[in-house]
Amino acid sequence: MNRRHFFALAGSALITGQTARADAATFPNWVAGFRRRAAAAGVSDATFSAAFAQVQYLTDSIERDRNQAEFVRPFGDYMASAVSDTRISTGQAKLSELAPVLAAIEARFGVEPHVVAAIWGMESNFGANRGTVPLISTLATLAHDGRRGAFFEEQLIAALLIVQRGDTTPDRMTGSWAGAMGHTQFIPTSYQAYAVDFTGDGRRDIWSDDPSDALASTAAYLRAFDWTGGQPWGAEVRLPQGFDYTQTGRRVSQRTADWARIGVVGADGRAVPDHGEATLTTPTGANGPAFLLFSNYSVIGRYNNAEAYIFGVGHLADRLRGAGPFTRPWPADDQPLRSAERRELQERLTRAGFNTGGVDGRIGPNTRGAIMGFQRSRGLVPDGHPSLPLLQLLR
Numbered sequence: 001m002n003r004r005h006f007f008a009l010a011g012s013a014l015i016t017g018q019t020a021r022a023d024a025a026t027f028p029n030w031v032a033g034f035r036r037r038a039a040a041a042g043v044s045d046a047t048f049s050a051a052f053a054q055v056q057y058l059t060d061s062i063e064r065d066r067n068q069a070e071f072v073r074p075f076g077d078y079m080a081s082a083v084s085d086t087r088i089s090t091g092q093a094k095l096s097e098l099a100p101v102l103a104a105i106e107a108r109f110g111v112e113p114h115v116v117a118a119i120w121g122m123e124s125n126f127g128a129n130r131g132t133v134p135l136i137s138t139l140a141t142l143a144h145d146g147r148r149g150a151f152f153e154e155q156l157i158a159a160l161l162i163v164q165r166g167d168t169t170p171d172r173m174t175g176s177w178a179g180a181m182g183h184t185q186f187i188p189t190s191y192q193a194y195a196v197d198f199t200g201d202g203r204r205d206i207w208s209d210d211p212s213d214a215l216a217s218t219a220a221y222l223r224a225f226d227w228t229g230g231q232p233w234g235a236e237v238r239l240p241q242g243f244d245y246t247q248t249g250r251r252v253s254q255r256t257a258d259w260a261r262i263g264v265v266g267a268d269g270r271a272v273p274d275h276g277e278a279t280l281t282t283p284t285g286a287n288g289p290a291f292l293l294f295s296n297y298s299v300i301g302r303y304n305n306a307e308a309y310i311f312g313v314g315h316l317a318d319r320l321r322g323a324g325p326f327t328r329p330w331p332a333d334d335q336p337l338r339s340a341e342r343r344e345l346q347e348r349l350t351r352a353g354f355n356t357g358g359v360d361g362r363i364g365p366n367t368r369g370a371i372m373g374f375q376r377s378r379g380l381v382p383d384g385h386p387s388l389p390l391l392q393l394l395r
Contacts, residue, residue, distance in 0.1 A: 076330025
């Protein structure tokens with residue numbers, strides 16, 4: 001829930017053995033200082049002592065944090081993995097197995113079973129990969145490291161308060177190296193704010209083999225960010241000949257009837273049902289599929305704002321519900337640009353007279369507008385898509 005995926009990607013040299021030993025040597029002093037800060041935040045001495053009794057300095061967590069590889073994968077490849085036949089069949093089996101629980105969750109929170117199951121599938125492969133790293137140890141290690149110390153210290157205090165409340169014990173509080181935990185990978189602060197005790201046993205147990213509390217907590221999270229029951233996340237559409245791609249993106253939001261008036265129809269050629277205001281996007285440009293996106297798209301984005309992730313959850317949910325695959329294939333040759341290439345693209349566009357409004361490696365409205373201007377100047381379809389062929393044309 002804006003948990004592990006919001007971390008800024010970074011690359012740096014691996015920690016040397018000498019550095020690791022030095023950091024480990026100062027860890028006890030850091031723990032002593034943190035103990036006072038935790039007490040000020042409401043963590044009791046007994047809770048702290050119990051939680052830190054077996055804490056270790058985890059060099060592996062530091063290495064992972066400092067050396068996260070930049071995620072660059074073709075959209076189509078990601079979708080094929082996220083919404084694989086195996087994941088669909090497993091998810092449908094889980095929907096059948098947990099039908100009464102998921103129906104009760106929907107009745108309480110208004111979030112459909114296939115949507116909750118899709119997030120479960122994306123986050124932990126339906127509970128198969130919940131993570132085995134001791135959370136108190138990894139959060140303490142990362143807080144002591146200091147690179148993002150304030151964030152991890154906040155998560156560590158929240159984790160200690162979770163233990164203090166009695167939801168779990170330090171030995172059962174396991175998850176990813178970055179602090180995401182349970183079936184649907186909450187970070188501790190999100191857990192504190194949104195987790196629920198759905199089974200009524202007095203504990204919000206997202207670590208149990210019984211996923212009921214975790215799935216209900218996910219539904220509670222989505223509801224808190226205004227999930228609209230019965231509304232799809234998006235719909236694949238067909239665009240008319242000569243479509244004006246300046247109408248794509250968040251700048252233009254209108255009812256489906258208004259989109260229909262300019263020739264945008266569903267992938268089946270029929271009018272798209274009216275589910276409220278919608279924006280239009282072409283994630284891989286004019287050569288790939290196009291979609292109308294409704295407000296639930298943004299709600300999924302509160303869980304993880306990566307475009308591919310939102311599409312993965314949305315499409316997996318649709319497939320679990322029985323819908324078919326997208327009708328238009330993803331371009332096989334669409335390779336996303338790396339951050340350095342995105343910055344280069346912005347620099348070259350600006351030098352060519354198409355101002356991107358800055359060089360930050362983020363492809364926002366200004367950069368897309370600059371791309372469209374350059375594409376028009378070369379007689380290309382002005383879809384605003386940042387591609388490697390486009391960058392090569394600018395070189």
